[in-house]
Amino acid sequence: MDTTASKQLHILIINPGSTSTKVALYAYDPTDLADHPTDRLHAVWDEMVSHDSAALANFPRIVDQYPLRYQQIANLMRVKRTQLSDIDAIVGRGGLLRKQIVNAAYLIDAAMVEEMRDGDPSGQRDHASNLGIILAAAFAREASTVIGRTINAYIVESATVDEMIDVARITGWPQIERKSLSHILSAKAAANRAAREIGKPYEQLNLVVTHLGGGISVTAHRLGLQIDVNQALDGEGPFSPERSGGLPVGDLARICFSGEYTYEQIRHMIAGQGGLVAHLGTNDAREVERRIAAGDEHAALIYRAMAYAIAKYCGAMAAALGTKPDAMVFTGSLAYSTLLIDWITEQLAWLAPIYVYPGTDEMHALASGVLPVLLGLERPRRY
Numbered sequence: 001m002d003t004t005a006s007k008q009l010h011i012l013i014i015n016p017g018s019t020s021t022k023v024a025l026y027a028y029d030p031t032d033l034a035d036h037p038t039d040r041l042h043a044v045w046d047e048m049v050s051h052d053s054a055a056l057a058n059f060p061r062i063v064d065q066y067p068l069r070y071q072q073i074a075n076l077m078r079v080k081r082t083q084l085s086d087i088d089a090i091v092g093r094g095g096l097l098r099k100q101i102v103n104a105a106y107l108i109d110a111a112m113v114e115e116m117r118d119g120d121p122s123g124q125r126d127h128a129s130n131l132g133i134i135l136a137a138a139f140a141r142e143a144s145t146v147i148g149r150t151i152n153a154y155i156v157e158s159a160t161v162d163e164m165i166d167v168a169r170i171t172g173w174p175q176i177e178r179k180s181l182s183h184i185l186s187a188k189a190a191a192n193r194a195a196r197e198i199g200k201p202y203e204q205l206n207l208v209v210t211h212l213g214g215g216i217s218v219t220a221h222r223l224g225l226q227i228d229v230n231q232a233l234d235g236e237g238p239f240s241p242e243r244s245g246g247l248p249v250g251d252l253a254r255i256c257f258s259g260e261y262t263y264e265q266i267r268h269m270i271a272g273q274g275g276l277v278a279h280l281g282t283n284d285a286r287e288v289e290r291r292i293a294a295g296d297e298h299a300a301l302i303y304r305a306m307a308y309a310i311a312k313y314c315g316a317m318a319a320a321l322g323t324k325p326d327a328m329v330f331t332g333s334l335a336y337s338t339l340l341i342d343w344i345t346e347q348l349a350w351l352a353p354i355y356v357y358p359g360t361d362e363m364h365a366l367a368s369g370v371l372p373v374l375l376g377l378e379r380p381r382r383y
Contacts (some may be wrong), residue, residue: 094158
């Protein structure tokens with residue numbers, strides 16, 4: 001039986017970030033002659049909705065930003081003349097779910113939405129991606145009401161997708177286990193892009209893939225599985241524009257018990273106010289490069305140290321693969337920085353070919369991830 005859809009499909013994609021939300025409408029064209037179904041997906045439109053930082057600061061938790069973001073997305077859809085009645089499915093960026101999940105499309109249900117609304121008492125999982133679930137569910141609910149039939153909402157490749165090998169989870173304390181929390185959506189998209197360029201299936205390659213953004217995920221991909229990653233959400237790995245990276249734990253313990261800082265302050269120093277922010281007062285790499293061009297030697301030292309730390313952790317992930325990588329892949333907004341990439345390349349070019357994909361393919365990856373479900377080739381998972 002031919003399970004390929006005989007009509008066009010339209011997929012609304014919602015991908016919230018810290019100060020913006022990427023929104024796109026993708027169309028699947030069954031008459032396209034491309035060999036693979038995902039190559040028949042094309043963006044009808046793809047936009048970024050920026051949110052005023054001062055307005056966002058008024059909300060105690062990120063999840064409280066929901067009404068503001070919902071309205072701005074709805075306004076964008078009106079401008080784009082996109083009707084809810086034209087949409088066949090909605091995909092949200094997967095949030096920081098409490099349970100680890102596998103790499104598949106999941107149906108968003110009430111329990112998943114409730115978990116995102118409740119949040120995490122520790123605040124460690126209060127992340128913009130959580131809004132992807134809430135927003136997708138809300139637009140799907142409204143679309144279903146308008147159309148009079150169920151329009152489903154899905155997540156694909158949540159940050160909590162877990163493909164780690166067991167030895168990668170163990171630390172020197174039985175009470176603390178390393179977790180798979182990463183920019184897996186971006187990493188998998190870049191890995192598959194590199195695979196196409198190399199000319200081999202992703203499932204036949206060994207890759208080190210690094211997402212370079214406000215947080216930095218360095219990941220080891222062995223034959224189609226992300227077997228290890230730095231726990232970037234908690235500051236592990238290289239320091240980044242906003243995160244501290246790995247710290248000498250003795251010094252960290254001393255500072256924690258110095259009485260000078262609260263738990264909240266320490267947590268924000270690790271994620272949000274660490275890295276370039278702590279050293280240079282900005283998370284904007286373009287500003288750092290302007291300072292370097294103007295002769296700021298301290299800015300040059302810190303930026304080069306970040307490149308050094310990234311390359312060093314890439315080497316660690318190459319060791320985790322247990323074999324020479326087929327390629328080292330870099331993606332994310334910081335991959336636009338030629339200076340940073342050049343410094344990283346100086347240290348890693350001997351190890352493997354280097355592929356650089358600035359920005360991300362996240363929106364196409366989200367649409368591609370749910371397409372097999374819409375074509376009847378796969379069943380969605382339940383959380």
